[in-house]
Amino acid sequence: MSQGAVEGPASYAVRVSRAGARWQVELLAADAGDELPVLERALGDPGSAGWPPPFVLVVDSRLYFVALRHGPGGMVRALISDATMLEWVLAAEVVERYGIGVDTEGAFDDDETGWPGGDLDLFADDGLPAEELRPIVTADDLWADEMVGRIATRLGFADELAAAVTS
Numbered sequence: 001m002s003q004g005a006v007e008g009p010a011s012y013a014v015r016v017s018r019a020g021a022r023w024q025v026e027l028l029a030a031d032a033g034d035e036l037p038v039l040e041r042a043l044g045d046p047g048s049a050g051w052p053p054p055f056v057l058v059v060d061s062r063l064y065f066v067a068l069r070h071g072p073g074g075m076v077r078a079l080i081s082d083a084t085m086l087e088w089v090l091a092a093e094v095v096e097r098y099g100i101g102v103d104t105e106g107a108f109d110d111d112e113t114g115w116p117g118g119d120l121d122l123f124a125d126d127g128l129p130a131e132e133l134r135p136i137v138t139a140d141d142l143w144a145d146e147m148v149g150r151i152a153t154r155l156g157f158a159d160e161l162a163a164a165v166t167s
Contacts, residue, residue: 010062010145012165015042016157017054018126023157025164028056036093039068046074052125057148058090065144066094067122081137081144083117094118126155 013028028042039056046053047070055069064082071077078098085091094100100117116137120130128151136142136150152158 009165011058011060013039013042013056013058014161014164015054015056016161018052018157019050021156023155023160025157025160027164027167034060034090036090036097039066040076043068043070043076046070055122059145059148060085060088060090062143062145064088064091065148066090069122071119077119077122079116079118079120079122079137081116081147083115123151123155128154 015026017024042056053070058066064085067079069077083100152161
């Protein structure tokens with residue numbers, strides 16, 4: 001298992017929030033949520049939880065992950081670790097609803113097929129800007145749950161994530 005991987009199910013959806021320096025991770029579904037409106041509602045009302053706002057993370061079959069978060073004005077910002085996973089319902093909905101294109105800059109070698117798409121600065125307000133996130137989401141040797149594990153480790157909620165998905 002790679003450093004930063006979280007032992008748990010191959011698919012899950014969680015809501016991650018922070019009050020001061022303390023992280024809270026709530027399991028939304030033991031399997032990946034495939035209802036995008038349900039995931040958006042899990043974000044709560046824009047602005048009600050302070051700044052930075054909470055986010056929803058969905059790992060689907062270890063193949064890709066989706067992150068959603070409110071941005072300025074209440075719009076939903078989205079990130080998908082592999083915008084080419086269009087045969088999966090949630091991935092296709094996220095790419096379509098948020099108009100996500102495939103980000104090929106710094107992505108896999110030409111013989112690989114997956115690329116991240118959407119807002120790579122989604123975690124910037126938490127201390128993980130795009131230039132530091134890009135190597136995580138473009139690593140061709142990591143499964144999606146391992147990518148999320150590395151993000152959680154970097155931001156400081158790895159223990160809370162592990163507790164939520166393994167309980």
